[in-house]
Amino acid sequence: MSSINKILNDALDQTLLTESETNVSGITGTGKTGDPLLNIKKGISDKEAFDNWDRTVAQPILNKQKDNLDSMTTSPLILGMRQAGKKSTEDAKNQKSWLQKYGKTAGIASVGALGAGIGAVLLAKKLRAKKKAAAKKKARA
Amino acid sequence: MADLNTLMESEEMELFVESNQELITETTESVEQFKEVLAEYVVNNPTIFVEEDMEDMKKNIRLFSEVATEQFMHEITTVGAEYAVVVEPLTPENAMNDYL
Numbered sequence: 746m747s748s749i750n751k752i753l754n755d756a757l758d759q760t761l762l763t764e765s766e767t768n769v770s771g772i773t774g775t776g777k778t779g780d781p782l783l784n785i786k787k788g789i790s791d792k793e794a795f796d797n798w799d800r801t802v803a804q805p806i807l808n809k810q811k812d813n814l815d816s817m818t819t820s821p822l823i824l825g826m827r828q829a830g831k832k833s834t835e836d837a838k839n840q841k842s843w844l845q846k847y848g849k850t851a852g853i854a855s856v857g858a859l860g861a862g863i864g865a866v867l868l869a870k871k872l873r874a875k876k877k878a879a880a881k882k883k884a885r886a
Numbered sequence: 887m888a889d890l891n892t893l894m895e896s897e898e899m900e901l902f903v904e905s906n907q908e909l910i911t912e913t914t915e916s917v918e919q920f921k922e923v924l925a926e927y928v929v930n931n932p933t934i935f936v937e938e939d940m941e942d943m944k945k946n947i948r949l950f951s952e953v954a955t956e957q958f959m960h961e962i963t964t965v966g967a968e969y970a971v972v973v974e975p976l977t978p979e980n981a982m983n984d985y986l
Contacts, residue, residue, distance in 0.1 A: 854961035855923050862924075862954030866934055866946045873942065 898973055905971040913966045920958050924951050 784794040893899060903910065928935060928947055935946040 854958055854965070855920065857961055858920070858954040858958035859923070859927055861957035862950040863934060865953040866950045869946065869949050870937075873937075 902971075902973045905973055909966055909970055913962055916962055917955075917959055920955060921951075924954055 781791075781794040781798040784797070785791055789797075928950070935943055935950070937943045937946060
């Protein structure tokens with residue numbers, strides 16, 4: 746039974762390796778290899794596998810991750826933080842700490858301001874309802 | 887109003903604005919961009935503002951915008967003030983020091 750498993754595993758490994766090699770030669774053609782994990786499985790050292798990894802194969806995935814991160818940082822609630830990040834990359838080493846603190850606080854200020862606004866609206870709604878109820882009561886009497 | 891104009895046109899104020907130009911610009915930009923935050927919040931959370939009467943709904947949005955903007959300006963200027971460059975007021979004594 747164990748020998749059958751071994752044969753199946755070996756066959757599976759062989760299939761994966763063949764597929765990987767086919768893909769690499771088909772996509773890159775740079776002499777570098779594709780999936781570093783498969784190469785490690787082949788017996789190549791970790792360092793060598795990652796050094797020889799042709800990243801053009803993984804580039805679309807990395808780009809997608811970058812896009813995801815970019816979309817996360819465009820949230821209006823952290824608008825200040827985004828602004829600060831953008832400015833700090835430009836120059837001014839001495840302003841960096843100010844911008845970092847300022848950016849963070851601007852984000853918190855936005856949330857605080859929205860909270861104050863919501864509170865005011867809810868209070869106004871409550872008062873309006875009270876006013877209406879009082880007017881109704883007066884009309885009945 | 888005349889006093890305010892005099893203050894705004896004074897040499898100290900000019901110096902203060904010059905020294906804190908970046909801070910003032912950043913704060914103005916933040917306040918300017920805050921309207922986008924407000925608009926997005928109203929669009930994403932309509933239930934808070936909905937009323938039977940359309941006029942009441944408008945009042946809710948207006949109240950929300952005014953209070954939130956005021957609070958935002960207050961908080962942002964408080965933070966900004968900590969980083970402002972303080973300009974020493976020009977008195978006859980320290981003005982003369984430059985020449986002595």
